[in-house]
Amino acid sequence: MNFDDFKMMNNADGSFNKVLVEPAELCVVLSYLKNNAEFAFDRLNTIIAVDLGVEVGKFELIYDLHSIETGKTARISVIIDRNSPHIPSVVEIFKSAYFDECEIYDMFGIVFDKNSDLKRLLMPQSWIGYPLRKDYVQNDERLAWND
Amino acid sequence: MNVIISSIDFIYNWARSNSIWPMTFATSCCGIEMMQTSAANFDIARFGSEVFRATPRQADLLICAGTITHKMAPALLKLYQQMPEPKYVIAMGACTCGGGMFTDSYSVVNGIDKIIPVDIYLPMCPPKPEALLDSLIKLQKQIRKETILDRQKYIAGHISALKLDENEDLLIEDSGIIVQSWGLTGDLNEGLDKDLSGGPAYEF
Amino acid sequence: MMKGWLGMTNQSSTKMKINIGPQHPSTHGVLRLVLELDGEIIKSCEPVIGYLHRGMEKMAENRTYLQYLPTVDRIDYLGGFFDAYAFCDAVENLAQIELTKRTKYIRILTMEMNRLSSHLLWLGTFLLDMGATSPLFYTFRDREEILSLFEELTGQRMMYNYYTFGGVRHDVSNIWLRKVAEFVKKMPKKIKDYENIITDNPIFVTRTKDIGVISKHAALQYSITGPNLRASGINVDYRKQNPYLVYDKLDFEVPTAENGDSFDRYALRIAEMRECLKIISQCVAWLKVNPEEVISSVKQPMLKVPEGEFISNVEAPRGVCSCYVKSDGTGRPYRVKWRTGSYYAVQILPKLLENSIYPDLMAIFGSLDVILPEVDR
Numbered sequence: 137m138n139f140d141d142f143k144m145m146n147n148a149d150g151s152f153n154k155v156l157v158e159p160a161e162l163c164v165v166l167s168y169l170k171n172n173a174e175f176a177f178d179r180l181n182t183i184i185a186v187d188l189g190v191e192v193g194k195f196e197l198i199y200d201l202h203s204i205e206t207g208k209t210a211r212i213s214v215i216i217d218r219n220s221p222h223i224p225s226v227v228e229i230f231k232s233a234y235f236d237e238c239e240i241y242d243m244f245g246i247v248f249d250k251n252s253d254l255k256r257l258l259m260p261q262s263w264i265g266y267p268l269r270k271d272y273v274q275n276d277e278r279l280a281w282n283d
Numbered sequence: 284m285n286v287i288i289s290s291i292d293f294i295y296n297w298a299r300s301n302s303i304w305p306m307t308f309a310t311s312c313c314g315i316e317m318m319q320t321s322a323a324n325f326d327i328a329r330f331g332s333e334v335f336r337a338t339p340r341q342a343d344l345l346i347c348a349g350t351i352t353h354k355m356a357p358a359l360l361k362l363y364q365q366m367p368e369p370k371y372v373i374a375m376g377a378c379t380c381g382g383g384m385f386t387d388s389y390s391v392v393n394g395i396d397k398i399i400p401v402d403i404y405l406p407m408c409p410p411k412p413e414a415l416l417d418s419l420i421k422l423q424k425q426i427r428k429e430t431i432l433d434r435q436k437y438i439a440g441h442i443s444a445l446k447l448d449e450n451e452d453l454l455i456e457d458s459g460i461i462v463q464s465w466g467l468t469g470d471l472n473e474g475l476d477k478d479l480s481g482g483p484a485y486e487f
Numbered sequence: 488m489m490k491g492w493l494g495m496t497n498q499s500s501t502k503m504k505i506n507i508g509p510q511h512p513s514t515h516g517v518l519r520l521v522l523e524l525d526g527e528i529i530k531s532c533e534p535v536i537g538y539l540h541r542g543m544e545k546m547a548e549n550r551t552y553l554q555y556l557p558t559v560d561r562i563d564y565l566g567g568f569f570d571a572y573a574f575c576d577a578v579e580n581l582a583q584i585e586l587t588k589r590t591k592y593i594r595i596l597t598m599e600m601n602r603l604s605s606h607l608l609w610l611g612t613f614l615l616d617m618g619a620t621s622p623l624f625y626t627f628r629d630r631e632e633i634l635s636l637f638e639e640l641t642g643q644r645m646m647y648n649y650y651t652f653g654g655v656r657h658d659v660s661n662i663w664l665r666k667v668a669e670f671v672k673k674m675p676k677k678i679k680d681y682e683n684i685i686t687d688n689p690i691f692v693t694r695t696k697d698i699g700v701i702s703k704h705a706a707l708q709y710s711i712t713g714p715n716l717r718a719s720g721i722n723v724d725y726r727k728q729n730p731y732l733v734y735d736k737l738d739f740e741v742p743t744a745e746n747g748d749s750f751d752r753y754a755l756r757i758a759e760m761r762e763c764l765k766i767i768s769q770c771v772a773w774l775k776v777n778p779e780e781v782i783s784s785v786k787q788p789m790l791k792v793p794e795g796e797f798i799s800n801v802e803a804p805r806g807v808c809s810c811y812v813k814s815d816g817t818g819r820p821y822r823v824k825w826r827t828g829s830y831y832a833v834q835i836l837p838k839l840l841e842n843s844i845y846p847d848l849m850a851i852f853g854s855l856d857v858i859l860p861e862v863d864r
Contacts, residue, residue: 152797178707181800182826184811200798200809200826204707204721207728211798232710235834243544258537258863259390260354262450267389268545274389278455279353281445282392307512310539311860312564312645314516315608319634322627337512355517355538358509384558387549388542409645 154198154211159223162199162214167229169201169210177201177210180230185240187270193218195246199226216246225251243268292430300426302331303371303419306342308362310349313376316409317348325412330419339365344422345399346415350378350385351392356454357447363399371426373418374401377408384408398445398454502530509538513616513849516859518833520848527844532837539863547823552578552652553787555820560646562825563861565605568598569803570825571650573810576731576799581814582785582792584653589779591732593655596770597640597647600667603674603763604633605804606756610681613753613853617694622681629677632670639663652790653783664771671768678760686754695749699839699851702747709835713806713828715855718755719747725802739765749854756856791818805829805856827861 157165169177181200188194199212216223225248226233237248238257245266248254256263265272309317321327321335336342339362351359363372374395377383382393395401402425405418445454503524509517517538523531543562547555559574560567572594579586611626634644640663641647641656649656685691701711706719716723724741726734742758744751796813806828813822832855839851 152795179710179712181710181807181809182811182824184822184824186813186822198811200811204723209798209800230710231708232831232834235830256537258540260450260452260537262448262453267542272389278448278453281397281454281456282353308510310517312561315564315645318612319627319631322631323624324628324631335512350539350541352538352540354540355509358538362510384561385541385546388546390540390542411644 152211154213156213156215159214159216162212163224163226163229165212166199166201166226169212170229175203175210176205177203177208179204180226180232180236181209183233183236183240185244185246185268187218187244187268188215190218190271195221195244197223197240197246221246222249223247224249227251242266245269288430288432293427295431296427296429299369300331300423302333303344303422303426304334304336304342305332305344305346306339306362306366307335307337308345308347308349308359310347310351310355311376311378313348313378313409316412317346317375317415320412320415325416327416327419330416330423332419339363340367342366343369344371344373346373346375347379347395348375350376350383351395351398352390353392353453354390356392356398356445357452359395360398360445360454371402371422372399373403373405373415373422375405375410375415375418377406380404380406513612513852515612515852515857516862518857518859518862522845522848524845527846529840529843529845529848532840534833534836536833536859536862539859541860541864543825543864544823547820549819551788551818552790552792552820555823556650557646557648560648561860562864563803563805563808563827563858564645565608565858566601566803566805566808567645567647568594568601568650569801569808570810571647572598573799573801573808574812574823575650575652576801577797577810577812578652578790578792580797580799581795581812582652582790584783584785586653587779587781588733589658589774589777590654590781592770592774592777593659593781594650595732595734595737596659596667596767596774597637597649599763599766599770600633600636602804603760603767604630606760606763607633609756609804609856610753613856614685614691616849616853617691619685619691622685625677625681629674636663636666636670639666651783651785651787653785654781656782658781659774661775664775667767668771671764671771674764675761678757682757686757692750694846694850695753695854697746698749698843698847699854700746700748701835701839705835705838706747709838710831711806711828711835712831713803714752714755714759715806715828715832717741718744718751720745725800725807729800731801737766737769749850752854752856789818791816792820803828805858805861806831825864827864829855829857829859829861832857833862 169175179202181202184198186196188196194215195218197214201210214223223246225237237251238254240246241254242256242258243266264276319325345363345366374380378385379395382391385391386393403418403422405414407414445456448455505522505524507520507522509519519535521533521535522529546558559570562570607626607630611623614622637647638644640659641649701719703719703721706716706721720743722741722743727741739762742755744755792814794814794816798809798811801808809826811824812820815821836852840848
């Protein structure tokens with residue numbers, strides 16, 4: 137893994153650069169970026185999930201890291217398959233990822249391995265379907281009274 | 284005889300309409316305007332709503348301020364059923380009147396009159412405190428037109444056509460239930476001379 | 488002997504599960520807390536959110552950029568200008584739209600007045616939840632003045648819909664600026680009045696000192712931002728670190744505190760209110776003498792944004808508000824994601840409540856300044 141790619145990421149000039157990472161190397165990369173004194177990205181701002189479409193057949197996850205001392209930001213991008221979306225969880229590195237991952241599971245159906253307590257966060261527990269996917273259609277007959 | 288009833292009516296309704304105590308049911312942005320109405324500039328206490336009760340057992344007005352989602356709907360129905368008769372509902376804000384700007388969202392109930400009966404609809408997003416006070420005055424006028432001869436009808440209450448599902452967090456349709464609503468909704472001129480003793484006002 | 492009477496020794500009492508339901512007299516919104524109590528000690532707490540999830544992010548995919556802009560005000564209704572600015576900033580960066588300097592000053596002026604009104608409401612409701620009812624009326628009276636100023640400018644008291652892509656809807660007049668200057672002149676005395684009745688109050692101090700301490704390590708692990716982070720001793724403010732608009736030309740300070748308890752969070756927000764007044768008076772002085780064009784030259788309903796993605800960060804009253812916009816070249820956004828500050832404050836709440844007593848719940852929760860529509864979106 138060549139960490140020199142990260143040196144060119146800087147949000148000061150307004151550009152948006154992201155570095156593509158394999159799902160298996162994700163935890164290694166994030167913990168290196170957090171502990172290294174030169175980068176020092178110690179705050180996970182958010183995790184963003186994007187549905188790239190049914191034809192493309194992939195999900196993209198963007199990890200937005202901020203640094204407290206230097207003020208720089210970094211974006212790590214991971215692409216996973218749509219039909220069986222699994223990705224390792226980063227809860228052990230950043231505790232704030234727990235709510236993010238539960239919400240992404242709720243909205244997209246992406247399963248985070250090693251996250252022991254993955255559950256629906258924003259929708260009711262009996263909801264059927266993953267709302268933010270591009271092919272989501274709400275045809276729940278039980279809720280027909282709302283039409 | 285009618286003179287006695289109408290004078291008792293007058294005093295009974297005057298006492299009730301001048302001291303309506305609302306319940307705090309603030310979900311969303313309209314809740315802030317409701318709090319501004321109870322603050323110093325637009326004082327709601329001068330209209331009789333001296334205190335906002337926190338529990339439904341002690342309140343007689345439910346000002347539903349804010350968007351109602353599918354997850355919140357069972358709580359709203361339960362709170363309405365816990366209020367003692369006679370009770371009234373003001374649907375405050377565009378979201379409660381008919382969904383507002385969120386009609387095409389997957390998780391918003393398009394208007395609370397699908398769940399509970401509503402007396403006054405108050406559109407605007409959010410309504411100014413003067414508008415909320417205007418709707419309160421309209422409700423007071425509506426109360427003054429009631430009569431104690433029809434009291435039994437108000438006690439009969441509202442049976443909803445919705446029930447909780449097995450996980451107890453979604454409201455789904457309950458087939459075979461007829462909704463009974465005793466003419467509490469409708470326009471101001473309707474009511475006293477209409478014969479409501481025959482049966483339910485409409486079938487669901 | 489007295490200890491054994493009434494069984495007040497170390498007998499294990501039965502644990503009780505209490506539900507602080509979605510409807511409650513507290514003013515933060517529909518949050519449900521499932522508490523497990525052992526007597527008065529909170530053993531565990533689980534927040535249940537989602538009672539106000541309106542699907543803001545999915546709605547963006549169905550609307551054009553201009554149609555989505557009024558919806559954005561409703562995400563954090565107490566700070567509507569901040570979310571509108573985050574969305575406008577992301578779209579302006581994607582579409583390469585430039586702003587004039589007067590537009591930037593107007594945006595800063597409205598945002599700082601909005602921050603002031605948000606902190607005033609927080610102060611009133613924080614003390615109302617702790618039991619003191621009179622500060623609510625004083626702060627709401629001051630907030631009414633700000634709201635009537637906004638109503639004169641934009642036509643709306645709370646959801647303003649004032650920013651457009653590349654400018655604002657109409658210019659501010661010198662008459663309005665004079666009213667703002669008069670308001671700013673009488674505010675410092677009122678903030679001093681609030682401090683007189685609250686800060687030295689022994690009941691308030693006992694209830695909030697050393698309660699709900701967020702350590703520096705925990706604040707970074709749980710991604711806490713905004714005044715909650717600065718109260719723990721870490722001096723990070725996006726207005727100073729990555730200045731946007733013209734914040735680098737304005738003269739203001741960023742207050743910090745040391746301990747990270749509820750009292751520090753309260754004192755920090757009072758200090759922030761004073762800094763807001765400084766920024767507002769500087770903006771008013773600049774705007775009076777520099778006329779310029781503020782109406783955007785971009786055709787708003789037909790705005791087609793080129794392909795790309797962008798994340799914009801704004802220092803909102805509750806933390807950092809980030810907006811991610813991904814565009815695929817058409818007139819509708821492909822994906823919009825909101826990151827708000829209160830979401831992570833709710834996540835750290837169970838950790839702060841471990842082994843504290845039940846009356847501390849409101850002292851901690853109120854000082855975190857959580858607004859539920861921001862959490863649920």
